[in-house]
Amino acid sequence: MRSNKSSKSNSPSKNHICDFSIDPHAEFEGELNRSLDKTWRDKAEKELNENSETGSKIKQLRNFIISSDLNKKGREDDAFLLRFLRAKKFDVDKSFKMMQKYYWMKEHSPELFHVSPPSDLKAMFEMQIQCMLPQKDLQGRQIYLFRVEKCDPYKVPVEHVFRSNVLALEDAIRSPEVQIGGLVVLLDMAGLSLGHAKYLSPHLAKRTVEVVQEAFPLRFKAFHILHEPFYFDAVLAMLKPFLKDKIRRRIHLHGNDLNSLYKHIPKDCLPAEYGGTQPAFDNKIWRSRILNNEEYFNRLESYGNGCENEIINNINNMDLHHHHKHYEASGSDDDEIYCDAEDDNKSLDVECDGNSIQFIDTETEDSEEYDSDRVLSPRKKAMPPIESLEEMFLKHEFSTFTLKEKEFDEIKP
Secondary structure (H helix, E strand, O other): OEOOOOOOOOOOHHHHOOOOEOOHHHHHHHHHHHOOOHHHHHHHHHHHOOOOOHHHHHHHHHHHHHOOHHHHOOOOOHHHHHHHHHHOOOOHHHHHHHHHHHHHHHHHOHHHHOOOOHHHHHHHHOOOOEEEOOOOOOOOOEEEEEEHHHOOOOOOOHHHHHHHHHHHHHHHOOOHHHHHHOEEEEEEOOOOOHHHHHHHOHHHHHHHHHHHHHHOOOOEEEEEEEOOOOOHHHHHHHHHHHOOHHHHOOEEEEEOOHHHHHOOOOHHHOOHHHOOOOOOOOOHHHHHHHHOOHHHHHHHHHOOOOOHHHHHHHHHHOOOOOOOOOOOOOOOOOOOOOOOOOOOOEEEEEEEEOOEEEEEEEEOOOOHHHHOOOOOOOOOOOOOOOOOHHHHHHHHOOOOOOOHHHHHHHOOO
């Protein structure tokens, strides 16, 4: 329900925010936007095209929602719409399509995307697996750390791992600073075992890519992988058909080399276990904030119900930009999500520095077809894609990773 109060949406002051919702959570988020300091407002203007036209962009996006079934359940307050506009640099059409996909994923895969009630995940959070680190990096980006070895695959269901990550993102995105600065993911794969193979199925891999690229209003700025096993090429090969070049270029593999990680994430941001200057890893404050805000997440989950058919039809039929490819989606798990690709004629190469591997793009004449046959790592002999990581474990008869470091070193060019 909207207020009858009017406000000047196009005013450049106070980050151009005006609120139309009496939802207390929306009002809180709106106030966070209004209280942004000049540094963040300047960053939003420079990097995201956020300017005096922000109010009119919000109105345009709201009109798109009103003309669809999203307005029956979806939030329409400025703060919520602003998330999607920032994620797509204020391209209204792309923001609307992301919003459609966001709700569609919640309807299509509720076992993975429902975040309420957070108390369902309390036991998992208490295992000290993951946390939004308290210290942002030098670019103002939020850092999300996930530690595989703390995740007991015999106690934590696959769906809970995925849901906990979505919940972490939903909590983080409430902050305008995170919306503007973006997120850096740090995945520590130390302790990966056969039991963890179920977490890395092609289905979940595809859903993860969809969240990162198209369905969640957050700017994913980098992915840093530590202690990855020697066969991680197979994981990347499984992901490659779904990854845009832009995202591939943001993946960094560091092996066991913490000095390589420090080039991207300074010690000042990292827990003591990673050679950082921060205290030892402890997610108590972070998880308490989430668990104490259960009402917010329950309300958030009430949005979007009952609009699945409209969303599916719009995703299949809308062509907001005739010069771009657009999503195609249906109810089948086997359907691929086709995304508009940036720089179609660029191929992927790999830059190595000791144990560190950074994905970079190189200007070539390669076509997309040729690029699809390339590998994503410096391994001289490409490892064929696999149906699941469990197949890889069984093939090599691994139950532990005592040879991990040796094997990783052997594949360096």
